[in-house]
Amino acid sequence: MSAVNYEKEVEAIRTAIRFNRWAAFYSLYRREMKRFFKVIFQTIFTPFINSTLYLLIFGVSLGASIRLDSGLSYLSFLIPGLVMMGVLNNAFQNTSSSVTSGKFSGDLEDLKVVPLNSTMIIWALSVAGLTRGLIVGLITYTVVEVFLYVTEGAFLPVAHPFWLLYFLVVGGLAFSKLGIAIAFWAKSFEHVSGVGSFVLLPLIYLGGVFFSTRGLHPFWQKVSEFNPVLYFINGVRYGMLGISDVNVLTAAWISFGALAVLYVLGLYALKYGSYSRW
Amino acid sequence: MGVAPIEISDLVKDYGRFRAVDHVSFRMAPGEVLGLLGPNGAGKTTIISTMVTLEKPTEGTVKIFGLDVTQEPERTKMLTGYVPQELIHHGFFSVEEIMEFHSGYFGRLKNRDRIDWLLQRLGLWDHRKKKVKQLSGGMKRRLLIAKALVHEPKLLLLDEPTAGVDIELRESLWKFVEELRAGGMSILLTTHYIEEAENLCDRIGILQKGRLLLMGPTRELVKDLTEREIVVRMRDELPKNIASPFLLKHDRVEAVFRVPSAMGVGELLAEVGINLDAVNDLTVREGSLEEAMRRVLNQRRPSA
Numbered sequence: 001m002s003a004v005n006y007e008k009e010v011e012a013i014r015t016a017i018r019f020n021r022w023a024a025f026y027s028l029y030r031r032e033m034k035r036f037f038k039v040i041f042q043t044i045f046t047p048f049i050n051s052t053l054y055l056l057i058f059g060v061s062l063g064a065s066i067r068l069d070s071g072l073s074y075l076s077f078l079i080p081g082l083v084m085m086g087v088l089n090n091a092f093q094n095t096s097s098s099v100t101s102g103k104f105s106g107d108l109e110d111l112k113v114v115p116l117n118s119t120m121i122i123w124a125l126s127v128a129g130l131t132r133g134l135i136v137g138l139i140t141y142t143v144v145e146v147f148l149y150v151t152e153g154a155f156l157p158v159a160h161p162f163w164l165l166y167f168l169v170v171g172g173l174a175f176s177k178l179g180i181a182i183a184f185w186a187k188s189f190e191h192v193s194g195v196g197s198f199v200l201l202p203l204i205y206l207g208g209v210f211f212s213t214r215g216l217h218p219f220w221q222k223v224s225e226f227n228p229v230l231y232f233i234n235g236v237r238y239g240m241l242g243i244s245d246v247n248v249l250t251a252a253w254i255s256f257g258a259l260a261v262l263y264v265l266g267l268y269a270l271k272y273g274s275y276s277r278w
Numbered sequence: 279m280g281v282a283p284i285e286i287s288d289l290v291k292d293y294g295r296f297r298a299v300d301h302v303s304f305r306m307a308p309g310e311v312l313g314l315l316g317p318n319g320a321g322k323t324t325i326i327s328t329m330v331t332l333e334k335p336t337e338g339t340v341k342i343f344g345l346d347v348t349q350e351p352e353r354t355k356m357l358t359g360y361v362p363q364e365l366i367h368h369g370f371f372s373v374e375e376i377m378e379f380h381s382g383y384f385g386r387l388k389n390r391d392r393i394d395w396l397l398q399r400l401g402l403w404d405h406r407k408k409k410v411k412q413l414s415g416g417m418k419r420r421l422l423i424a425k426a427l428v429h430e431p432k433l434l435l436l437d438e439p440t441a442g443v444d445i446e447l448r449e450s451l452w453k454f455v456e457e458l459r460a461g462g463m464s465i466l467l468t469t470h471y472i473e474e475a476e477n478l479c480d481r482i483g484i485l486q487k488g489r490l491l492l493m494g495p496t497r498e499l500v501k502d503l504t505e506r507e508i509v510v511r512m513r514d515e516l517p518k519n520i521a522s523p524f525l526l527k528h529d530r531v532e533a534v535f536r537v538p539s540a541m542g543v544g545e546l547l548a549e550v551g552i553n554l555d556a557v558n559d560l561t562v563r564e565g566s567l568e569e570a571m572r573r574v575l576n577q578r579r580p581s582a
Contacts, residue, residue, distance in 0.1 A: 006281065009280060009344070010281055017356045019352060019385045023382055023387045026387070031379045038370040105366060106367065110425075113331070115384060117351075
């Protein structure tokens with residue numbers, strides 16, 4: 001075959017290939033959704049029980065003896081933090097457990113041999129992580145509204161719905177991508193659970209879920225400003241209650257910056273991390 | 279002749295200081311079944327892994343139907359079906375779900391007919407609702423093959439397709455590979471089973487320590503590299519003072535010769551002066567690919 005004919009034939013093969021990227025993206029997203037619905041007790045009901053316990057212990061029991069400067073009840077103050085904690089935790093857990101269980105069973109390599117590229121994989125996984133986070137967040141929110149109605153006789157209206165949605169989506173996506181990055185880098189389940197327990201949990205707990213950083217010593221207030229989770233949680237608090245320890249625009253930019261950094265980190269992990277079986 | 283389904287040029291793959299593939303080049307013809315043989319660690323799986331981007335070549339190029347796998351991976355993956363060596367569990371999903379997801383990854387959401395046909399053809403139809411972890415090893419192996427074919431690839435890569443599979447299933451898989459070949463699919467397989475390579479492959483390549491020692495048509499390779507054993511049993515007695523460089527042993531009525539595979543029985547009998555009418559029985563044992571392979575591996579053992 002002459003070089004010209006060869007090139008023509010290769011070009012014919014190239015142009016005959018039809019790949020529907022959206023269908024591929026949707027398939028991976030659907031798989032991720034089905035995956036966490038198959039273990040709904042672990043993925044949805046357990047976080048729901050956790051949130052309910054936090055509400056009972058901190059909001060209802062201890063909350064009665066806590067007075068806040070803003071005049072809000074402690075239970076109301078607690079709601080945004082609990083909702084966001086549910087979103088962040090579950091977004092992280094969904095993507096990290098999907099990748100690590102894929103490494104364990106061996107099917108993560110499937111993603112490497114199919115035509116899905118890194119961008120499609122990272123978005124499909126993280127949108128599914130966000131979806132799970134939002135479902136848990138919504139359940140938590142519904143439960144606390146009922147609590148509020150029972151204990152205080154009124155529902156809590158949402159102060160700034162746009163900001164609320166913005167911070168929930170940006171935070172959920174950011175933690176989903178963090179889960180992907182950690183899990184692709186991890187060489188065992190312990191790596192992922194270690195990061196969860198020793199890094200994320202302290203960041204979330206110290207990010208102002210249960211308290212306002214304004215009450216802290218100025219030194220610790222300064223330290224808190226380096227915790228990105230502080231901005232996610234205060235952004236959601238501003239969206240729900242209209243109050244925040246930090247300026248909402250600053251929180252919005254820092255949250256978006258954190259998402260951008262974690263996206264790049266996730267892409268890097270997909271490119272250079274391991275798909276291999278444990 | 280069309281564009282080669284696989285064209286590998288000077289492929290090198292290093293893992294740190296260890297060279298797993300050492301300047302391997304070969305070209306596959308459209309519609310052929312090509313086998314890669316070699317002992318463990320010869321580099322067979324690494325070569326296949328570079329074709330599906332599981333491994334990145336250190337040097338050299340790998341082209342699938344003329345398209346470079348590192349430059350146009352999306353397209354080359356659409357053309358390729360890959361069956362890995364190791365079995366996969368797939369967590370909580372059923373056979374049917376796995377097939378649907380895998381089809382979707384190739385952009386095919388409505389692919390029911392193809393999925394059903396594959397499940398039926400590979401004997402998985404009755405197990406389609408079962409979770410993958412409930413399947414036997416053989417069924418899991420068949421599921422891997424079904425997955426690899428769900429997007430109707432033009433090239434199929436089978437990495438040890440019958441490892442740990444019972445004889446019955448092995449034979450049914452061979453039959454299926456023959457069917458695929460008849461349908462025009464090009465197939466590359468790696469195997470430890472010489473019988474498999476002999477039965478299925480038009481050509482074979484022998485690898486050792488990352489180097490491609492030899493590649494050629496299976497039958498020619500066997501013919502060139504093996505000897506046949508011919509046992510001649512006379513009606514009466516062998517000629518007195520029978521002598522031949524091919525004579526292995528003899529008694530009064532029976533002689534055993536070892537001749538090159540290209541040498542005919544008539545040629546041998548004429549050379550040793552035996553008249554065919556005086557022969558009571560003749561047994562010919564042809565050389566095998568295993569012998570050929572052993573000879574290649576022993577003669578061309580590369581320096582470490």
